[in-house]
Amino acid sequence: MIAHKTPDKAFPVSWDQFHRDCRALSWRLNETGPFHAVVAITRGGLVPAAIVARELGVRVIDTVCIASYDHLHKSELKVLKGISDMTVKLGGGSGRNLLVVDDLVDTGATARVVRSMIPDAHFATVYAKPLGKPLVDTFITEVSQDTWIYFPWDLDLAFAPPLRDGAA
Numbered sequence: 001m002i003a004h005k006t007p008d009k010a011f012p013v014s015w016d017q018f019h020r021d022c023r024a025l026s027w028r029l030n031e032t033g034p035f036h037a038v039v040a041i042t043r044g045g046l047v048p049a050a051i052v053a054r055e056l057g058v059r060v061i062d063t064v065c066i067a068s069y070d071h072l073h074k075s076e077l078k079v080l081k082g083i084s085d086m087t088v089k090l091g092g093g094s095g096r097n098l099l100v101v102d103d104l105v106d107t108g109a110t111a112r113v114v115r116s117m118i119p120d121a122h123f124a125t126v127y128a129k130p131l132g133k134p135l136v137d138t139f140i141t142e143v144s145q146d147t148w149i150y151f152p153w154d155l156d157l158a159f160a161p162p163l164r165d166g167a168a
């Protein structure tokens with residue numbers, strides 16, 4: 001397990017907000033494509049990839065399966081499944097006209113590994129933190145490095161105590 005400072009700030013994202021941000025990302029990507037295929041970085045990239053592919057009319061969707069975080073804790077990065085040969089061929093071997101989608105870039109470690117597989121692919125994320133930002137071609141919202149983004153699929157409705165009872 002790699003030592004990891006617990007982020008100071010929380011940025012919870014609702015389904016509505018996430019859908020809006022994915023649509024905004026699609027608008028931007030529509031000026032960049034067309035793309036032959038979308039490659040989703042699982043698991044977080046699956047949801048934005050579905051929305052972006054729907055908006056851009058792309059029907060070939062592949063996955064690259066990478067795991068590195070166990071909730072807030074970063075561990076060694078593991079590639080569990082690579083990009084399929086058929087998709088790599090569609091991208092001319094280097095990833096040209098392929099669109100890689102992930103929910104966010106944090107340290108950039110995941111993006112770096114995928115870039116090394118298909119260096120000419122267009123890399124898009126919904127959110128970006130400063131350390132990973134240089135590795136992304138298109139993103140929508142930047143948050144500070146000490147912020148943890150909570151995605152709607154990791155959240156549940158819960159009671160929020162009133163401010164005067166000590167809620168932050």
Ligand SMILES: O=P(O)(O)OC[C@H]1O[C@H](OP(=O)(O)OP(=O)(O)O)[C@H](O)[C@@H]1O
Pocket residue numbers: 041042043044045066067068069070102103104105106107108109110111132
């Ligand atoms: O820029 P990095 O520091 O590499 O972090 C970003 C990656 O971390 C998260 O995935 P995670 O490995 O937690 O797996 P998950 O998508 O299955 O939640 C997130 O979805 C990105 O893929």
Ligand SMILES: [Mg+2]
Pocket residue numbers: 041042043044045066102
């Ligand atoms: Mg991920």
